[in-house]
Amino acid sequence: MTRPVDTPDRAPRRAWWREVAPRQWKALAAAWIGYLLDGFDFVLITLVLTEIAHDFRLDTATAASLVAAAFITRWLGGALLGALGDRRGRRAAMVASILLYSLGTFACGFAWDYTSLFAARLVIGLGMAGEYSTSVTYVLESWPARLRNRASGFLISGYAGGTVLAGQLYAWVVPVGGWRWMFWIGVLPVLVALWMRRSLPESAEWRNEVGGAAHRPGDEEPERSHPFWSLFVRGPRRRANSALAAVACAALCCAFTPLGAGFVPWSATVAALCLVAFAVQLGGRRGWLRYVSLMVTVFCAFLYSWPVQSLLPTYLKSDLGYTPRQVGAVMFFAGFGAMAGCWLAGFAGDLLGTRRAYAWTLLASLAFVFPVFAVRGSLVGLGVLIFVLLALGQGISGILPKYIAGHFPTATRAASLGFVYNVGALGGAVAPVLGAQLARGIPLGRALAVLTFGLTLLVVVLVGGDVPRRLGRLADRQAIDDHLVPGREPGSERDGVRGVRAADADGGEASAGAP
Numbered sequence: 001m002t003r004p005v006d007t008p009d010r011a012p013r014r015a016w017w018r019e020v021a022p023r024q025w026k027a028l029a030a031a032w033i034g035y036l037l038d039g040f041d042f043v044l045i046t047l048v049l050t051e052i053a054h055d056f057r058l059d060t061a062t063a064a065s066l067v068a069a070a071f072i073t074r075w076l077g078g079a080l081l082g083a084l085g086d087r088r089g090r091r092a093a094m095v096a097s098i099l100l101y102s103l104g105t106f107a108c109g110f111a112w113d114y115t116s117l118f119a120a121r122l123v124i125g126l127g128m129a130g131e132y133s134t135s136v137t138y139v140l141e142s143w144p145a146r147l148r149n150r151a152s153g154f155l156i157s158g159y160a161g162g163t164v165l166a167g168q169l170y171a172w173v174v175p176v177g178g179w180r181w182m183f184w185i186g187v188l189p190v191l192v193a194l195w196m197r198r199s200l201p202e203s204a205e206w207r208n209e210v211g212g213a214a215h216r217p218g219d220e221e222p223e224r225s226h227p228f229w230s231l232f233v234r235g236p237r238r239r240a241n242s243a244l245a246a247v248a249c250a251a252l253c254c255a256f257t258p259l260g261a262g263f264v265p266w267s268a269t270v271a272a273l274c275l276v277a278f279a280v281q282l283g284g285r286r287g288w289l290r291y292v293s294l295m296v297t298v299f300c301a302f303l304y305s306w307p308v309q310s311l312l313p314t315y316l317k318s319d320l321g322y323t324p325r326q327v328g329a330v331m332f333f334a335g336f337g338a339m340a341g342c343w344l345a346g347f348a349g350d351l352l353g354t355r356r357a358y359a360w361t362l363l364a365s366l367a368f369v370f371p372v373f374a375v376r377g378s379l380v381g382l383g384v385l386i387f388v389l390l391a392l393g394q395g396i397s398g399i400l401p402k403y404i405a406g407h408f409p410t411a412t413r414a415a416s417l418g419f420v421y422n423v424g425a426l427g428g429a430v431a432p433v434l435g436a437q438l439a440r441g442i443p444l445g446r447a448l449a450v451l452t453f454g455l456t457l458l459v460v461v462l463v464g465g466d467v468p469r470r471l472g473r474l475a476d477r478q479a480i481d482d483h484l485v486p487g488r489e490p491g492s493e494r495d496g497v498r499g500v501r502a503a504d505a506d507g508g509e510a511s512a513g514a515p
Helices: 022-047 049-058 060-088 091-110 115-144 147-176 180-199 204-211 226-236 239-255 264-318 326-350 354-372 379-393 396-405 410-423 426-436 445-463 467-475 491-503
Strands: none
Touching: 022 049, 022 091, 022 115, 022 147, 022 180, 049 060, 049 115, 060 091, 060 115, 060 204, 060 239, 060 354, 060 410, 060 426, 091 115, 091 180, 115 147, 115 204, 115 226, 147 180, 147 326, 147 354, 180 445, 204 410, 226 239, 226 264, 239 264, 264 326, 264 379, 264 396, 264 410, 264 426, 264 445, 264 467, 326 354, 354 379, 354 396, 354 445, 379 396, 396 410, 410 491, 426 445, 426 491, 445 467
16 A cells, blocks of 8 residues: 655654643643742851841851751651652642741741741751652653653752842842841742642642542542651551651751760761661662662762852852952852753753763763862853853752652652652751861862862762662662653563663663653
8 A cells, every 4th residue: 555645754743842731831830939939948048147147146157057957857858748748649748848948937037046046947948858859759740751851950940040039139138128038038939839739730640640549439538558657657666766767857966066066977977877777667678778879879969069059159258359249240150050050951861861961961060170160360251160060060960850759659759759869968068068177178179179070970970870770679670760751560570671771771761752
């Protein structure tokens, strides 16, 4: 049978943005706004720290502990609110997270001393950790499978946008109204949360696989078990785990505040052991190696990126003698570099595969590390170099959620991602201390360059070498390589082999169309 002359061999492919339905764009926009305000709220404390220290008469170490306070509770908030998202739906957990960190930020404006402000910062850490885990899972599960790196990059760029917005508002608000007004503005996410609760649909993937899979209309909804939920609510070790969580938070508090002066190594060791104990329970006999290796990978990712993020203003003022206006100009380049990098990372991840794009982009960033800290006399030259460095080195973190989320099934994804990522985020609290300690023997610029270069290489090995998956396969040979790629069922040897081959050929994940 002859084919009509005007029939093409292949239907033309639609532009990628036409593959995304309006409701999927709406899901991304709503989560992006929440993430923008998340970044805005979190960076506020770094901007007004000197004003707070002056008003409350705090020394430098005590004031800096207010930044670390949010890291102390992040691991718990990511896991608990993530578990809520796994049990009750992504949308409800997103709203709860935004309400929590918004009200915590609002309360900071009413703080009357160090203790009250520290407590409010603990609440912010709970909420922003839940926002990360639930927003990421919601967006990734809402978008077409082949575009999920793009969705991840677009979403994470909102955080960088929030830091830029906070920096601009700081220059306008604080000189006129004082530092408290910066925190009161942080109540705005509450309005976003209410709008999201009213208008957003639930994640279709969660609804199909978890929310509506176990009961019929009219039946009583069954009680869905969840690994993290059972640790604290219904499990036989719930009391012991509650005590373990309290010990972990207390140890972290001692490690990152002046309370534990002289006992930091011991406090850090106790906290690490407690968190690994939770990872072992969550992962079980087959999954604990994957949990721990992912925690280490994220920890190292924070270690390589946060020395520059947290100590760059100090370097510009102390080593280069820049004025506040010049520092603001460089930070403007840095913020938009990270945002643009998140966008580019999404396209690179969908084109090359998540793991391959991550490793190659980080390798490319190494070419700009030492030049950034070698520039002395050119503000424009430094701005361009820092833009490129953060676009490549920091922007690639835009697809880190996609990389982590693919390791976990839908039923436990939000809590697992929230726990793994936010335990690893403790690297963000360690990084400034590590950079400052190294700078005691060498200039700060050289210390930052050495830390960034060396730790970036380590992350390249961990991600590029697929270390978490390889370790996971040692304990569970039937584990699925990427749960975000549809069409692979656990327990099917044929699908498992095909998944491994496709993942290896594509740098970490198979090609798949929209679900």
